[in-house]
Amino acid sequence: MNDLTTALNPITESFGTEDFGGEIFRPGDPGFDAARMVWNAMIDRRPALIARCKDVDDVIAAVSLAVTQDLPIAIRGGGHNVAGHAVCDEGVMIDLSLMRGVTVDAEARVAVVEGGALWRDVDKASQAHGLATPGGLISETGVAGLTLSGGIGWLRARHGLSVDNLIAADVVTADGVLVRASDDENPDLLWALKGGGGNFGVVVRFEFALHPIGPEVMFAAPIYALDDGPGPIRAWREFLARHGDRVGSLCEFSTAGGEDFPEKYRGKRVYTLACVYNGDAAEGETLLQPLRDLGTMVTDFSGRMDYCDVQQLFDTLMPSGDFRCYWKARYLTGLSDEMIDLAMQYAMTAPSDNTLSSLWNFGGATAQVPVEATAFGDRSMGWMYSLDGVWSDPGDDAANIAWARDGWKASERFGHHGRVYLNFPGHGEDGAALTRTSFGSNYQRLVDIKTKYDPENRFRFNQNIAPGT
Template identity: 45%
Template sequence: MESALSEPVVAGLATDLAGDLVTPDDDAYDQARRVWNGMVNRWPAMVARCAGVADVRRAVAFAREHDLPIAVRGGGHGVAGAATVDGGLVVDLSPMDWVRVDPDDRRVQVGAGATWGDVDRETQAFGLAVPGGVVSDTGVAGLTLGGGMGHLRRKHGLSCDNLVSADVVTADGAFVRASADENEDLFWALRGGGAELGVVTSFEFDCHPVGPEVATCFVWHRGERAEEALAFFREFAADTPRAVSVLPFYAWVPEMEELPESSWGDPAVVFFGCYADDPEEGTEVLRPLREFADPIADFSGTMPYLELQSMLDEDYPHGRFYYWKSLYLRDLDDDAIAGIVETAEACPALLSTVDLWHLGGAIADVGETETAYTDRDAPYLLNFEANWDDPRKTAAAVEWVRDSVAAMRDRSAASGLYVNFPGFGEDSEQVAYGENAERLRAVADEYDPEDLFGRAGAET
């Protein structure tokens, strides 16, 4: 989309930046404007590829001065597509992908353009990890600002629970630090609700001893036993140690040589996760999930934590179409299990999954109002994850997700949604943040009174 700004004005911004300013006339524009989700096809007036904080402040000031809509891109991996905007300015933080580990204090400082793969690679060099996502090229910024669920969630909490401080450029161009001792209200909001509050330029996290080897579970069971498998998992999850974080999901067997050709295209229930402690002990703890039934395939075993963190990367390529929407389940009773299987069986796009995240543990140790992230007492998160390559399936895939969420809200003890799996943000702040919504809005009004960042904000 062509900018209405004059060439000298745009050229002035380009001159002021240490990084690159990409406009529609540039050969790099088509690549610079695209984000991970192929459903999102927007045309910003310019993309400021920021080399550092000074560039971020200049870009924010420029957008404010010229009344441009603004979007912030960290890793660009968010399903809602909020990292780009039609006709506006994208503050692209991807060049700011540095990671600095302090192994003695077990802390790591991370630039806002880094991915979890960047963080894992540096922290694992010292036998440390920060709870992150389950796909290595997910951005640190968006995942953390929305909460941050990964393989270490029950043992060490969410990404946002391990946030020590953050550097932020606010809508008025100020550069502030948010922590438990500085700008405490902003720090509260950044932990789970920070997408619209400013541009976070760096994060400081606590690290934990993890790896280098971890016990993993990645076993495929036949879909014909899906209800039985989920009921088995319910009993397993009821008293499992905190070191266990397992994600059961309903899927369809992909056409991969590692999986038996006779099962390609068949429904399956997969138990996927790890034991974030002694690998030998973890192998025994996870064994029941492997031995529930004679599996289609079992890839479980002890492996490097880095390998676990990238196991799903190939399943989420850039440019695929994605539409995900979630809700928290208060109870996984037989009716809820039947609903999960029934909605899964109606899926029109067989690259999709229906994910049941086991929560609790360290997540529930934090009080409901201690951070913006909410629904901490929910034992499960259910996510309908539509993934497809054929654009002709778009309407059916989106409809399936929305209908499935509505059906589960009607028949289950359900609430809220996880803001990193939000559809395209159709639901109200009250649904997303519950009792924290009013306070979050007050913080946003304080730091961005003119709504410069809007609801798009930073994203994964």
């Protein structure tokens, strides 16, 4: 037990019994180690206090304690961020995992979502009414973390990013005050939340626009062998040039494993042309058929299925706490043959069979949002390249991190003005310069809003935007 924890104990013991209705964990308490664990097994940090909140009053109390004791604040929504921003050393970790409520107004097509909800919570509640809002590709991802840095999911072709569907939010700011962010109240804060990350406070409630989708959608997933060359990827690229306004897609490189693959391909490197048609399932089945006719397939996981099932397809690849992870990504101006070749080269040399890498398409509704409309900024990138290092043995850390960083740097010549997706930040070691570049012309406005709502940078465990002096 360190000096900070010892000094805080009399204060936090009173806090836990008098001012707080949730759960409190201090170093040495039963449950403390479990409470500080997040999805990425590499993250090993020890907060001075974990406040697991049950409601907004608890969040206000926890923020007020941190401010009174001059401590930084980490915010845990789903705990899924690869850099482990949900937990900090020697600060207050505000854990929202008890706040997962979702209510749907089907007539207004609006979902009200608590700050600790996971995307599976939103999908289940909204699909009960035949509605959905763009979320991520893994249902165990927290709504808050994914949304606040953009939110790239299957529905981006027709309905844009998660931030494009955020219509209001309730936020506990650094002075312990609950404020409303909407077009009518604190519109500057709403703008900043649309891509500016967790820099501005604890978002305790989101409101999202919903759209008719499902319950059945068409998911295409033809799988080709990496050894068979880039032909299907190039054909997929041309297909999306014609249909990218209706199809959310990625080419995912992986290693074939398990009984779902023919025995002769197990252990071989493959790629999947994964697509979700953003509309009628029968129409999508016809439209996506050409992607299943591009040569000899390893196997084919295509078919019509429930939207909620599609949202959970990748969950088993990334179980919480099982793997050590390091992810990097960058936006690409285009997808040239040379960039495809580079992605194939790095897929072939990945040190771990659990590792994934992907080429993601953009366009459609995502591209139609003006630069200044959201903090997320410029939408003129055509593609994204991500390298998702996933492995088990701590002794393999250096090799896997080096592979991801080398591939990320090698792709720089194909990049889009140096911009990156800030939900895949490695472990955040590239710092302020990369954050500034990624926000481009919106950066100074974000600094001004940060200075207004968090002048002491209390919320700094994120891709941080430092307040002005």
